[in-house]
Amino acid sequence: MKLSDETRRLLDVSMVINKTSDTDRNEIEELIGRIPENRVRLYKYLISNPLGDLPRYDIHIRIQHLLTFITFLTLAFTGLPIAFVEHFWAIPVNSVLGGVNVTRIIHRALASVMIFAMVYHIVTITLGSFIKIRQGRFEVSRSMIPTMKDARDFKADMLHFAGKLEQRPEMDKFMYKQKLHYFAAAFGNTVMIVSGSSFLFPEFWASILPVSIASHFQEMMRISHPHEALLALLVIAFWHWYNVHLAPGRFPMQWTFLTGKITREHQMEEHFVEYLRCLVEIPRERIHLRDMLEAMEQGEKAQNSTDSGG
Amino acid sequence: MRNSTTLSCTILSGLLLSNLVVAAVPETGLRPPAVFEDDMGCLLCHKFPKMGRITEDGESRSYYIMPHVFANTVHRNIPCTDCHSYIKQLPHKEVKEGVRCDSECHTVKNPATGNNFSHQTVFKKYRQSSHYRPKLAKGHDQDKPYCVTCHTNPIYNPEEEVVPTDVTDRCMVCHEKREFVDNWYKHTSRRINKVKRSSKEIVELCTSCHGDDKLVKRHLQAAKDEGRELGRKYEFAASSYKESFHGKVTGYGFTKAANCLDCHADAANYYLNVHDLRPSRDEASPVHEKNRLKTCKRCHKHADDNYASIDPHPTSEKRDNPFRYYAELTYAWVGDVVFVALIALSAFETRGRLRDGVFWRLRNGSSWSRRRGSRIQPEKNG
Numbered sequence: 001m002k003l004s005d006e007t008r009r010l011l012d013v014s015m016v017i018n019k020t021s022d023t024d025r026n027e028i029e030e031l032i033g034r035i036p037e038n039r040v041r042l043y044k045y046l047i048s049n050p051l052g053d054l055p056r057y058d059i060h061i062r063i064q065h066l067l068t069f070i071t072f073l074t075l076a077f078t079g080l081p082i083a084f085v086e087h088f089w090a091i092p093v094n095s096v097l098g099g100v101n102v103t104r105i106i107h108r109a110l111a112s113v114m115i116f117a118m119v120y121h122i123v124t125i126t127l128g129s130f131i132k133i134r135q136g137r138f139e140v141s142r143s144m145i146p147t148m149k150d151a152r153d154f155k156a157d158m159l160h161f162a163g164k165l166e167q168r169p170e171m172d173k174f175m176y177k178q179k180l181h182y183f184a185a186a187f188g189n190t191v192m193i194v195s196g197s198s199f200l201f202p203e204f205w206a207s208i209l210p211v212s213i214a215s216h217f218q219e220m221m222r223i224s225h226p227h228e229a230l231l232a233l234l235v236i237a238f239w240h241w242y243n244v245h246l247a248p249g250r251f252p253m254q255w256t257f258l259t260g261k262i263t264r265e266h267q268m269e270e271h272f273v274e275y276l277r278c279l280v281e282i283p284r285e286r287i288h289l290r291d292m293l294e295a296m297e298q299g300e301k302a303q304n305s306t307d308s309g310g
Numbered sequence: 311m312r313n314s315t316t317l318s319c320t321i322l323s324g325l326l327l328s329n330l331v332v333a334a335v336p337e338t339g340l341r342p343p344a345v346f347e348d349d350m351g352c353l354l355c356h357k358f359p360k361m362g363r364i365t366e367d368g369e370s371r372s373y374y375i376m377p378h379v380f381a382n383t384v385h386r387n388i389p390c391t392d393c394h395s396y397i398k399q400l401p402h403k404e405v406k407e408g409v410r411c412d413s414e415c416h417t418v419k420n421p422a423t424g425n426n427f428s429h430q431t432v433f434k435k436y437r438q439s440s441h442y443r444p445k446l447a448k449g450h451d452q453d454k455p456y457c458v459t460c461h462t463n464p465i466y467n468p469e470e471e472v473v474p475t476d477v478t479d480r481c482m483v484c485h486e487k488r489e490f491v492d493n494w495y496k497h498t499s500r501r502i503n504k505v506k507r508s509s510k511e512i513v514e515l516c517t518s519c520h521g522d523d524k525l526v527k528r529h530l531q532a533a534k535d536e537g538r539e540l541g542r543k544y545e546f547a548a549s550s551y552k553e554s555f556h557g558k559v560t561g562y563g564f565t566k567a568a569n570c571l572d573c574h575a576d577a578a579n580y581y582l583n584v585h586d587l588r589p590s591r592d593e594a595s596p597v598h599e600k601n602r603l604k605t606c607k608r609c610h611k612h613a614d615d616n617y618a619s620i621d622p623h624p625t626s627e628k629r630d631n632p633f634r635y636y637a638e639l640t641y642a643w644v645g646d647v648v649f650v651a652l653i654a655l656s657a658f659e660t661r662g663r664l665r666d667g668v669f670w671r672l673r674n675g676s677s678w679s680r681r682r683g684s685r686i687q688p689e690k691n692g
Contacts, residue, residue, distance in 0.1 A: 040666070085562060100562045161662025199555070203610050206617035214616040219624050219634050222555070227641040231648060238652040248660060249668030 001035045006149065007170045007273055010141055014277045017137050027286055028279050034293045039167055039272070043265055045296040047288065052261025054278050054285065056173075060124045065257050067117035068185075071110050076233055078107040083226040111196055118189050142173050142274070146183075150176040173274040181240065188232045195221035195228070264288070346381045350400065352390045353377060389417055410445050411457040429457075435586040450532045453525050460515060469500040506581075509560045509569035513551070516570040521548030541589050543623045546630060550623035566609075573597055573605055573622065 003011065011032075015025060036042060057065075081090035082103055097103045132138040141147060154176045156169035174182070198205045198221040205221075206214045244254045249266075256262050267275045278285045353375065355361060362372040380386060391397055393409045412433035420427045436442055436457070443454040473492045481491045507515065519525055526545060533540045543550060551557040551570065559567040576583040576596050588595040596605040603618040610617060621631070628635040663669075 043667075085558075101564065104562075158658075161658055163662070163665060202620070203612040203614070203617050206620060207612070207614050209616060211616045211619050215620045216633050218620045219631070220637055222624065223626075223634065223637050223641060227645065231641075231645055234645065234649055235652065238649070238656065242652075242656040247656075248663040248670055251670040 001032065001037045001039070003032065003276075004170060007276065010139075010172070010273050011276045011280070013139060014280045017139075018280050020280055024280075024283070028276075031279065031286055031289050031293065032276070034297075035289075036296070039268060041300070042292060042296055043269070045292050045299055046265045046268070047292060048264045050263060051255045052259045053264040053288075054262050054267050054275075054282070055260065056256055056262040056267075057260040059260065060120070062257060062260050064117050064121045064124070067113060067120070069257075071114035071117065072232070072236070075107060075110050075114060076229060078103050078110065079226075079229055082107060083229075108200070111193075114189070115193055118193070142277070144174050144179055144182050146179050150179055168269060168272075170272040171270055173271055173277075175270055177243065181235070184235060185232075188228055188235075191224050191228045192232075195225040198222075199225070346377070346386045347389060349389055350391055350397075355401070387418065388415060392417055407446055432582065432585050433457075435582055438588075439586045440589055440592075441585075441587055450529060453519065453529065455519065469503045470496070509565055509567065509572075510563065512569045512571055513557070513560060517548040539591065541591070542630070543590075546623060546625045546627065550625045550630075554622055554624060556622065568609060568622075572608070577605075577608055 011028075015028070020028070077093070078097065081087075081093040081097075082100060084090045085094065085100055094100045094103050097106060129138060129143070141149065149172070153169045153171050156165060157171075157176070159165040160168050198218060202218060205217065209217055244250060244257075245252060249269075254262075254266070262271070264275075267278065279289065356373055356375040357377060359374050361374045362370060364370050385393070392415045393413060394405075395413055396405070396407070411429050414426045414428040414430070416426055418427040419425065441454050443451040443456060445456060447454065447456075473495050478488075478491045478495050481495070482488065485491050485494075506512075530540065530545060532538075541547075552561065556568045560569055571580075571584050571587075574587050574595070574597055576586070576594075586594075590597045590599075592598060593600060595601065603613060603615060606613040606618050624634060625631055626634045626638045
C-alpha cells in the first residue's frame with residue numbers, strides 16, 4: 001500500500017529514532033508495500049491472541065487504571081447515597097455501609113486513594129516524558145497531546161461509519177476518542193477533588209479566593225460535585241464501557257487493562273500508525289506480518305481460482 | 311344573649327353526659343388519683359372528660375384536665391389561680407383571654423432572689439423579637455408563635471427515672487426530705503444533661519412555620535401591601551437551609567452542624583436569646599452583616615471576611631441567585647446533551663462496525679469475524 005504523506009513522515013521519524021538499519025528499512029518497506037490498499041482484506045487472515053499481541057500500557061498505567069476504576073466505582077457507590085440520602089434506594093445502601101456517617105468516612109478514605117492515583121499518574125507521565133525527551137525519543141503525535149490530526153481522524157472515522165469511506169483512518173497510538181476521554185477524566189477528577197476539598201476545607205478556599213467570588217465558588221462547587229459525578233458515570237456507562245466491552249469486535253472485553261497488550265487486529269484497525277512503529281521496534285512482528293500477507297495472497301489466489309473455476 | 315344560653319346548655323349537657331359515663335364505669339382504680347394540689351377545687355368540674363363546648367365557630371374545645379397527666383407536668387406544683395389569675399369566684403365567668411405566660415406567680419418564690427417567680431425575664435426578650443405577638447393576636451400576627459407554640463408544656467421527663475442514691479444520700483445529710491432531694495436531683499440532672507431540642511427537632515420546629523408555603527405567601531403579600539421590608543431569604547428560609555450544607559448534614563442526624571438557632575440566636579446567653587430572634591437587617595442580630603463573621607467563627611475558627619460572605623441559604627431560584635440558576639441549567643443541559651450524544655455515537659459506530667463485518671462474538675474476544683475464511687490456525691498464546 002502507499003502510505004499517506006503524514007503516515008510516511010511518522011514512520012520515517014520512528015525509523016530515525018530507532019536507528020533502523022538499511023536492511024531492516026528495506027524489509028519494512030517491502031512488507032508495507034505488500035499490505036493491500038484496503039486493509040480490510042488483510043483482517044480476514046489475521047492471527048491474533050484475544051489477550052493481546054503487542055505492547056501498549058506499562059505496569060504503572062495499568063496500576064493507575066485499576067486504582068482509578070476501583071475508586072471511581074466505589075466513590076460513586078458511596079457518594080450517591082450521601083447526595084440523595086432521602087431517596088428510597090439510598091436508605092438500604094447507607095444501612096448496609098453502617099449509616100450515612102460511616103458512608104461519609106468511607107467516601108473520604110476512597111477519595112484519598114483516588115487522589116493518590118492521580119498524583120501517581122502525573123508523576124509517572126511527567127518523568128516518563130522527561131526521560132523520553134532526554135533520549136530524543138519523545139513524539140508529540142504518539143502522546144496524549146491533541147493535534148489537528150485528531151480532528152481529521154474524527155471526520156474520516158465518521159465518514160467510514162456512515163459508509164462513505166472504505167476503511168478507518170490511519171490513527172495514532174491514542175485516537176481522538178481516547179484523547180477526549182482522557183481529558184474528560186482529567187477534568188472531572190480535578191473538579192471532584194477541588195469541589196470535594198471545598199466541602200472539607202471551606203475556610204481554606206475562602207481565604208485564598210477574592211471576596212467577590214468566594215461565595216460563587218462555594219456554590220459552584222456544591223453544584224458541581226454531584227453533577228460532575230453523574231456526568232462521569234454517564235460517560236463511563238455509555239461510552240467507555242461501550243468502547244471496551246460492548247462494541248462489536250470488542251465484546252465481551254478487551255484484556256489490555258490487565259495484560260497491557262493490544263491485539264494485532266485492534267492495533268491495525270484503530271492505531272495503524274502505532275502498528276507501523278511496532279514493525280520498526282519489534283522485528284518479530286515483521287515475521288507475523290509476512291506470514292499473514294502470504295496467507296492472504298494464497299487465500300485470495302485460491303478464492304479467485306475457485307471463483308473463475310465455478 | 312343567645313350565645314351565652316347556647317354556651318350554658320352545652321356545658322350543662324356535657325356535664326350531665328360525663329356524669330352518666332362516670333357513674334356507669336365503676337371505680338376500678340385504673341385512673342391514678344391526682345397528686346397535685348387542688349386547693350380551689352377546680353377539678354370539681356374539670357375532672358369530667360366531657361367537659362367542653364362547641365364554639366360559635368364550630369370548633370370543639372375541651373376543658374377537661376387529666377389529673378394524672380397534669381400531675382406530671384412542669385407546672386404541677388403551681389396552684390391553678392396563680393396562672394388563671396382572672397378567676398376570682400366559682401363557678402367562674404366566661405374566660406376572655408386565658409393564661410398569659412408573663413404573669414407572676416404568687417405562691418412560688420424564686421429561690422435565688424426570694425421574689426415571686428415569673429417568666430418575665432424571658433418574656434421581655436420575646437417582646438423585643440420579631441416573633442412577638444400578643445396572646446390574642448389579630449390578622450397576620452396570629453401566625454406568629456406564642457409561648458406555647460414552642461413550649462408545649464411537656465410531661466415532666468427526668469433524665470434518670472431512678473435517682474442514684476449514692477449521690478443523693480450526701481444531699482440527705484442536710485436536706486433530710488427524700489422527696490425534695492429526689493425532685494431536685496431530677497430537675498437539675500435533666501437541665502444539665504438534656505436541656506434543649508436536638509438540631510433536627512429545632513429545624514422541624516422552625517420549618518413548621520417558615521416552611522409553610524401558604525403562611526409565607528400570606529406574609530409576603532402583607533409586607534408588600536404595607537410596604538414593609540422582609541429578609542431577602544424570607545421566602546426560601548426553610549427550603550434553602552435544607553439544601554445548604556448545614557441543613558443536609560443536620561438531616562443526616564449529625565449534631566455538630568449549625569441549626570437555625572445556632573446562627574440566628576445570639577450565643578452570649580443562648581437560652582435567653584433564642585427568644586429574641588431578629589431580622590438580619592437589625593444590627594442586634596448575629597446574622598447582621600457586621601456580626602456575621604463573629605457568628606461564623608463560633609464553629610469555623612479559621613473563618614475570615616471572605617468566608618462570611620458565603621451564602622448560608624443558597625437557592626437555585628433565578629430571582630434569588632441567577633448565578634446558581636444558570637450554573638444548574640448549564641449542568642442539566644450538558645448532562646442531557648452528553649447522554650443523547652454518547653448513545654447516538656455508540657449506535658452510529660455499532661451500525662458502521664456491523665457493516666464492516668465485525669459483530670459480537672463471545673468465544674474469540676475481539677477477533678475479527680472474517681477470520682473464519684482463513685486457512686491459518688490462530689497462534690497459541692506465547
